[in-house]
Amino acid sequence: MxxxxxxxxxxxxxxxxxxxxxxSGRPEPAxxxxxxxxxxxxxxxxxxxxxxxxxxxxxxxxxxxxxxxxxxxxxxxxxxxxxxxxxxxxxxxxxxxxSVPVEQPAAPARQGGGFDWTAxxxxxxxxxxxRFVATPDTKEAPLAVDGSGDPGDASAYDVEAPDAPGSVRLADVGGMQEVKDRLEAAFLAPMRNPELRKLYGKSLRGGLLLYGPPGCGKTFIARAVAGELGANFISVSINDVLDMWVGNSERNMHQVFETARRQAPCVVFLDELDALGAKRSRTQHNGMRNTVNQLLTELDGVDDVNDGVFVLAATNVPWDVDIALRRPGRLDRTLLVLPPDGPARDAILRYHLRDRPIESVDVGKIVKATEGFSGADLAHVCESAAETALLDSARTGTIRMINTKDVLGAAKAIRPSTEPWFAAARNVAMFANEGGVYDELLAYLKKARKL
The missing domain is CATH 1.25.40 (Serine Threonine Protein Phosphatase 5, Tetratricopeptide repeat)
Known part of the structure; x- marks a missing residue:
């Protein structure tokens, strides 16, 4: 029953x-x-x-x-x-x-007088x-095997627009007229004239290798080229590419160029190319060799997918760059960026002294005393001169302006950082100048009596 x-x-x-x-005001029990x-x-x-x-x-x-x-x-x-x-x-x-009825699903909508879930x-x-913020029309992106974010995210690389604050043109580069003329003839003029480019069958792709001693403005010139072309600009260093996980370095390299193709016209600047594209014969790690292979593949750009992508690269040691990167169709044009000439040194010195308290500084004398100095050396000279005046002011309790003596004294105490580079480059230009690659460097060394 x-x-x-x-x-x-x-x-x-x-x-x-x-x-x-x-x-209730009572002490909370244990x-x-x-x-x-x-x-x-x-x-x-x-x-x-x-x-x-x-x-x-x-x-x-x-x-x-x-x-x-x-x-x-x-x-x-x-x-x-x-x-x-x-x-x-x-x-x-x-x-x-x-209130949820037995054996019935809870009502999804809050009724009047119910619990205020928003509060x-x-x-x-x-x-x-x-933990997550999502909308119905978005999907969670898959993670890579190493737990990193979406490998196809273009925002992973900073793309500078041509009209962004701080963008520069070649007119902003002080002096260095010979470099500007070479850039105009070999690189910029064909890009600016679409009719002539079409007439002569010139493709909208190109590669240029800037080399020379450190601190002489190779990166600044690359940005100026992007400004002249009215193109976007992506700067790539070894930290943006190399990864500890197998295959990620190649993927990162591919993603850099995919981003540039989507943002065309775009200048891709490969900084320290000797690190990204080192000679594979001297590289024992498979990961680095594969990264160089991927860079070669991206530069080739099959089916003209690189139209509108201009590749600029910079290095202090071009003799350490893989020879395949410099074959025709890749980084086949080279430009030697030497220490700033007289007009360039004048512009750089005035730039670094403009916001400092100075009086009767003879910039002409300083320009003559800084022959062979790089742009970074000149910035150091101005900084050292400011330190001298600052210490004198601190000792005497009276503000003293920076004068010509301070700047000349700093220039005398500082040795140009370009000298070790020319010492190494001299041997390469004299004994390893296969195919006349370093003829321009050899001519400069003879003219400057550095041989």
């Missing part, structure tokens, strides 16, 4: 009476050993929602309302529709428990911030 005493389930007609919130054991279990299995809800209920019954809110919020982040988690959150916050979210937002 069936039992005449039916069970009495908890139905909407007999709602649970919410416990009083733990803000946690029981059972709660401590449950905390250890939750720490071992943080994604176990029923176990976490059991801990939240015990905390609430013991008067630990704040801790119960945190546990219920964590459970809701994993199971937003769980009716038990919602009921516990409502009890912990002192609101009425949401609850704001209250616990600082306790447990949301």
């Amino acid at each position: 069936p039992d005449d005493t039916p069970d009495t389930p908890n139905t909407p007609d007999t709602p649970e009476t919410p416990d009083a919130p733990a803000t 946690e029981s050993p059972l709660i401590g054991s449950l905390r250890a279990a939750v720490a071992a299995a943080p994604a176990d929602v029923p176990l976490r809800l059991h801990l939240a209920e015990l905390l609430l019954d013991a008067g630990h309302g704040g801790a119960a809110v945190a546990e219920a919020a964590f459970a809701l982040s994993h199971a937003p529709g769980d009716p038990q988690a919602r009921a516990l959150m409502a009890r912990a916050l002192g609101g009425p428990a949401p 609850a979210e704001q209250e616990v937002g600082d306790v447990l911030p949301p």
Whole structure:
């Protein structure tokens, strides 16, 4: 016979009476050993929602309302529709428990007089911030095997627009008229004249290798070329490409050029090419050889996919660059960037002295005393002269202006950083000038009597 005493389930007609919130002014009781054991279990299995809800209920019954809110919020982040988690959150916050009919799914929309979930979210937002922010029309991008972000994200590389603040043109490069003329004849004129380019069958692609002693403005000239072309500019260094994971360096190199193709016309500037494209015969690591191979593939640009992508590269040691990078169709044109000439040194000195307190500085004398100095050397000269005047002012307690003596003294104390480079380049130009690659360097060394 069936039992005449039916069970009495908890139905909407007999709602649970919410416990009083733990803000009664009494001191909060200490946690029981059972709660401590449950905390250890939750720490071992943080994604176990029923176990976490059991801990939240015990905390609430013991008067630990704040801790119960945190546990219920964590459970809701994993199971937003769980009716038990919602009921516990409502009890912990002192609101009425949401009425959910037995054996029926919870109503998705909040009805009038129900629990204010928006207010609850704001209250616990600082306790447990949301893990993800997504919209229905977006999909989570797949991660790479190393846990990094989307490998196809173009924003990973900074693309400078031609009209961005700080953009420069060749007119902003002081002096160096010979370099400007070479750039105009070999690189810029064909790019600026589409009719002539079409007439002579000139493709909208090109590569130019800038080489010379360090600190002489190769990077600045590359930016100026981008400004002259009205093109976007991407600067790439070894840190942007090399990766510890197998295959990621090649992928990064490919992504640089894919970004440039999407942003065409675009100038890709490969800084320190001797690091990115070192001679494979001297490279023992397979990863570096594969990176050079990938760079060669990108420069070839099959099916003219590189139209509108202009590749500029800079190096201090062109003799360490893989010979395949300099074959026709790749970085086949070279330009020697020498230490700044007289007009360039005049412009650089005035630039670095313009915001400093100076008086009766004879820039002409300083220009003559700094023959062979690089742009970085000239900046160092101005900095040292300012230090001398500053120390004198500190000793005497009277402000003293920077004068010609300070700058000439600094120039005399500083040796040009270009001298070691010319010492190494001299041997290459004399004994390793295969095919006349370094004829321009050899002519300069003879003219400057450095042979």
